[in-house]
Amino acid sequence: MAIELKAYPDLCHGCGNCVVACPVNALRSSEIAGGKGPTDEVEVIMVVEDGAINIKNSDLCGKCGTCVESCPVDAIRLEESE
Amino acid sequence: METTEVIEEGGNITVERAGEETRKLLFNNGLCAACGLCEEICPVEAIETNPTGAMIRTEQETSKITIDEGKCVLCGMCSSICPFQALDLQIDGTSIKEIPGYPQLIKSAEIDENECINCKACETACPQDAITITRELPKRKDLVTGEIEIDKDTCIYCGICEEMCPADAIEITHEEPTSINPVIASDINVDEDKCVHCGICKRVCPVDAIMQVCRICPYGEYEIELEPEITGTSYIDPELCVNCGWCQEICPVDAAKVTKPFEGELILDEEKCQGCETCVMVCPCNVLSFPKPEKVGDKPEKLHKDETFCIYCGACERSCPVDAITVKRKSINYTPTKSKAWQNAFESLTK
Numbered sequence: 391m392a393i394e395l396k397a398y399p400d401l402c403h404g405c406g407n408c409v410v411a412c413p414v415n416a417l418r419s420s421e422i423a424g425g426k427g428p429t430d431e432v433e434v435i436m437v438v439e440d441g442a443i444n445i446k447n448s449d450l451c452g453k454c455g456t457c458v459e460s461c462p463v464d465a466i467r468l469e470e471s472e
Numbered sequence: 473m474e475t476t477e478v479i480e481e482g483g484n485i486t487v488e489r490a491g492e493e494t495r496k497l498l499f500n501n502g503l504c505a506a507c508g509l510c511e512e513i514c515p516v517e518a519i520e521t522n523p524t525g526a527m528i529r530t531e532q533e534t535s536k537i538t539i540d541e542g543k544c545v546l547c548g549m550c551s552s553i554c555p556f557q558a559l560d561l562q563i564d565g566t567s568i569k570e571i572p573g574y575p576q577l578i579k580s581a582e583i584d585e586n587e588c589i590n591c592k593a594c595e596t597a598c599p600q601d602a603i604t605i606t607r608e609l610p611k612r613k614d615l616v617t618g619e620i621e622i623d624k625d626t627c628i629y630c631g632i633c634e635e636m637c638p639a640d641a642i643e644i645t646h647e648e649p650t651s652i653n654p655v656i657a658s659d660i661n662v663d664e665d666k667c668v669h670c671g672i673c674k675r676v677c678p679v680d681a682i683m684q685v686c687r688i689c690p691y692g693e694y695e696i697e698l699e700p701e702i703t704g705t706s707y708i709d710p711e712l713c714v715n716c717g718w719c720q721e722i723c724p725v726d727a728a729k730v731t732k733p734f735e736g737e738l739i740l741d742e743e744k745c746q747g748c749e750t751c752v753m754v755c756p757c758n759v760l761s762f763p764k765p766e767k768v769g770d771k772p773e774k775l776h777k778d779e780t781f782c783i784y785c786g787a788c789e790r791s792c793p794v795d796a797i798t799v800k801r802k803s804i805n806y807t808p809t810k811s812k813a814w815q816n817a818f819e820s821l822t823k
Contacts, residue, residue, distance in 0.1 A: 393526045393534070413746035417794045423746070452793020454525030454750035468526040470534055 394471045395435070395451045399442035401465035406438045408457035408466050414450050436466070475541045483535035487544050495546040496562045497539070503711060504536040504558040505756040507787035510550035511537070513817050518543035519550060524791035525750040549817050552576065552806075555733050555785055556756065557711050575809040575818065579715040579733040583706040587727035590704035594719035594728055599758035599781075602712035603719060607704030611665065612639070615700055618669030618686040620662050626681035629657035633673035633682065641666035642673060716757035716781045736784035736801040736822075738777055744796035745774050751788035751797060757781045760788065 406427055409415060415434040416423040428434060436445045436457070443465055457466050473491040480486075483501030488494070506524040518540045527536045548561035548568045552575055561568045568574040583594065583603075590607035634642045645659040669686040708719075719728035738759070752760045752775075759782045763772035789799040800823045809815060 393523050393532070411748070412793075413748035413750075414793050416746040417744060452525065452791075453523030454748055454791060454793040455529030456525075456748040456750060456793075458526075458530045468523070468530050468532075470532075 392471050393453055393468050395445060395448050395453065395457075396467050396469055397436065397443045397445045398465045398467070399444065401463050402438075402442040403463055403465070404438050404441040404443070405462065407460040407462065408443065409434070409437055411456050411460035412436065413454065413456060414452055418450075475544060475546070477539065477541035479535060483533075485535055485537075485539055487539050487541050487546065489546055493564050497544065497546055497548070497551065498560045498562065499535065499537065499539065500558045500560075501535050503556050504554075505556050505714075505754070505785060505787050506536040506790070507556070507756075507785040508790045509553050509555070509785060509821065510559055512821055513549045513553045515547065515549060515813075515817060516543045516545055518545075521790070524754050524787050525793065528754040528787075528791070529750060548574065549814065552814075553804075553818070553821070555579065555783055556714055573809065575806045575811075575814055577733040578805040578807060579731055581708050581713050581715050581719060581728065581730045583708065583719065583723075584727045584729070585706060587725050588704070588706055588723075589725055589727070590702055590706075591724060593722045593724060594706075597718045597722040599716060599718060599756065600712045600714055602709045602714075604707045604709075605704055606707075607702060609702055610700040612668060613665045616668050616686070617688060618667075618684065620664070620667055620669065620673075620682070620684040622660055622662060623681045623683070624660060626679055627660055628679055628681075629655075629660060630678060631657075632676050632678065634660075636672050636676050638670065638672065639666045639668050641668075714756050714783060716759075716783055718758065718781055721780055731805070732783050733805055734784040734801050735803045735805070736782075736799060738779050738782050738784065738788075739798040739800065740775055740777060741796040741798075742774050744794050746794055746796075747774055748793065750791045750793065751775070754787045754791040756785065756787065757783055 410422055410425050412435055418434055419428045419432040421428045433447050435447055435450050436443055453468055458468055473489055475489040478486045485499035487497040506521055506527045508521040511519045511521045520538045522536055551559040551561040590605055592605045595603045595605045631644055634644050641663045643661050644657050646657050647655050649656055671684055674682040674684040715730055715732050717730040720730040759777055761776050763776045765772050784799050784801045786799045789797045801821055804818050
């Protein structure tokens, strides 16, 4: 039983708020820190692909909850793993 | 001897072992700040603290910590170190905080009632809402003296005085005029308990129906004998208090005295910090805040700290997703113990 980052692409509107709000992403990618989606190959936690959120590297997540707060549609959550 | 664990809805946990003596570890989820000290001190790795940011910032149904009852030896070290009163080990119904020989954190917060002027600054500033100041204020009428009289025959019941009275002391009995009773009001009265003898009504009355005199005004700066007495009591909830020192700092008359359990240093890495605000939200002591620029274009520091209020619990360090915070706990204030194991356990938390 542990808390993990989980995305719900079906709910996602693809706004990218979580991608740029995430402090880990911002630290790793200067593009994200500047407020835009990454175009380089830097490894980040999550990106928007084809209009929906996709978690790429959950192991980088510090589980701070910033993305959860930034999401307007509850499409990214920190919840107990089953 | 089997150890059993009960997890209640709401996250409270009880771990219990019966035997020659009954040992019971109680965890209060509401008081826990997910700082991780219990996990750090546990000698058998029975405690795991859930991610601090996730637990404080997002809605979670699970407890802030998990206790593995298969590993827990009910030693009580977690209960002794917790600065938030969230853990309590009881032996045969008595908390080890009451049992001599067990080391206790030396921490306290007190308000000297003789010094306290009941201003409520501490109550307002306390980050845990642990302080209640109950105060009784003097009656307004005991602070003024004067005369007021309305000549009801002259009064035209226009209601101007009633509308302008800053103390709401004038009351007119308004009427709906009918052909039987063609009046707009039937009475006007002054509540002398409310009247402060400011004279507004007298000056504003269009028909000079009000006579009023203040007996204090002629004395100017010379105080005449009217002693206001403000009485009150203070209460600090010992369960909620985290000994952060806000009350001591904000008190204008030095009536509050706080002893903190830990001493140390809080180090912020401005380069790494991305301003996610997690630490600001998890800090139980309101140590951290975001400065606002004074004018457009100003670049204030990213994150502001005031260590006056820090108890070095480590919750912020644990919550930071980019390792921008370091909490160096330098010393722990605790009552002496003969047990080397306990001493080592406490000292292992200092750097």
